[in-house]
Amino acid sequence: MNNTIKFKEGKAMFPVAPQDRQLECPYCGKHPDQIEEYLEASKEENSTPIEYVKLNENTYCQYTGCFVCTTCYVNIGSPTLDKIHSAFPYFRMDVEPLDGQNSEALVKYRLGEL
Numbered sequence: 001m002n003n004t005i006k007f008k009e010g011k012a013m014f015p016v017a018p019q020d021r022q023l024e025c026p027y028c029g030k031h032p033d034q035i036e037e038y039l040e041a042s043k044e045e046n047s048t049p050i051e052y053v054k055l056n057e058n059t060y061c062q063y064t065g066c067f068v069c070t071t072c073y074v075n076i077g078s079p080t081l082d083k084i085h086s087a088f089p090y091f092r093m094d095v096e097p098l099d100g101q102n103s104e105a106l107v108k109y110r111l112g113e114l
């Protein structure tokens with residue numbers, strides 16, 4: 001697991017950890033259970049697609065519950081983790097909010113004031 005959102009920022013914006021059902025690749029809108037690569041990989045490791053993404057998917061962000069599946073990662077031009085992770089809060093703010101997220105902190109993050 002990797003994270004470019006700082007702990008303090010992450011906790012301010014998302015005080016409640018994402019539910020397993022809210023894990024999502026923002027670019028295809030799919031949950032780990034719907035993505036072939038994680039279904040196969042988790043079967044090999046005797047785990048679940050959710051566990052697999054949390055432990056092995058480099059793009060996974062613990063605060064937003066977002067990750068980028070390999071197909072989408074290539075489609076969006078293989079950006080750096082930094083760019084990917086800083087885009088995730090925008091997705092949660094504008095498209096698919098998490099339970100208990102702090103809108104005020106999200107606005108501050110967007111304005112570069114957090």
Ligand SMILES: [Zn+2]
Nearest residue numbers: 025028069072
């Ligand atoms: Zn995807």
